[in-house]
Amino acid sequence: MTEAVFSQIAMLVLLTGLIGWMGFIVWDLAKKSKAGKFGTLALFTVLGAGVVGFIVKTVLVEIMQI
Numbered sequence: 001m002t003e004a005v006f007s008q009i010a011m012l013v014l015l016t017g018l019i020g021w022m023g024f025i026v027w028d029l030a031k032k033s034k035a036g037k038f039g040t041l042a043l044f045t046v047l048g049a050g051v052v053g054f055i056v057k058t059v060l061v062e063i064m065q066i
Helices: 004-034 037-063
Strands: none
Touching: 004 037
């Protein structure tokens, strides 16, 4: 296994873990602040937009390289 392959696999695995951890943090924040259904939805929408932006950017870069 080359360093490039290991780096790509590690980034995919660790980034997935980081996104999951961030989702847990947002859920815990909503629960502890008693945000309710609308507040929880707002938190996930607004804070999840950064994750969606990162994923869209990654997909677009891969498409443009083809």
